[in-house]
Amino acid sequence: MSNLLLLTLLATVLSQSVRGDHHHHGEAVDPIQQNLLNQVIQINGNASGQENHPTPVPAHTDEDEERLVIDMFKDYNRLIRPAKNANSSAVVVEFGLSLILLINVDEKNQIMQSSVWLTLKWNDCQFDWDPADFGGIESMRVPEDRVWVPDIVLFNNADGNYEVSYHSNVVVDYQGKFFKDV
Numbered sequence: 001m002s003n004l005l006l007l008t009l010l011a012t013v014l015s016q017s018v019r020g021d022h023h024h025h026g027e028a029v030d031p032i033q034q035n036l037l038n039q040v041i042q043i044n045g046n047a048s049g050q051e052n053h054p055t056p057v058p059a060h061t062d063e064d065e066e067r068l069v070i071d072m073f074k075d076y077n078r079l080i081r082p083a084k085n086a087n088s089s090a091v092v093v094e095f096g097l098s099l100i101l102l103i104n105v106d107e108k109n110q111i112m113q114s115s116v117w118l119t120l121k122w123n124d125c126q127f128d129w130d131p132a133d134f135g136g137i138e139s140m141r142v143p144e145d146r147v148w149v150p151d152i153v154l155f156n157n158a159d160g161n162y163e164v165s166y167h168s169n170v171v172v173d174y175q176g177k178f179f180k181d182v
Helices: 002-019 031-043 062-073
Strands: 094-106 111-123 139-142 170-173 177-181
Touching (some): 062 139
Antiparallel strands (some): 094 111, 170 177
């Protein structure tokens, strides 16, 4: 309802502007404002103020999610690397690193202390499903200790601690694409 109120208010302000309430006589109507007004009226339903309700998306149930988890992990072995066959080449892992915070720079000892956000993406052909079979579920979060995860570590860590300090769930979509943020 608040979106309808906001759109109605915006339409009122724009319609005053387009009608010329705030323009001097002889000044052309701004085509951008006219286009925006037309879009607002279209989103808002129509000029008479009738609401336009979107088609509801069916929500999945807990049973759908439970069936999906059972089905995906039924024959899954996280110790097997996610390759299409045993003769496949290496698993391709996309790697992203974002600097979050530069904590300290020790130029003399050449040590930089920072906080970073690591993003990993890979495909696992053992994980794919048809969303229509599971109530429209297109992705799910799973604990990282239940799936194969690439063993990428910071090699030149100054304090010698190579453990990840934060373990998050891994997101997998229905095409077998995995996303992990650390």
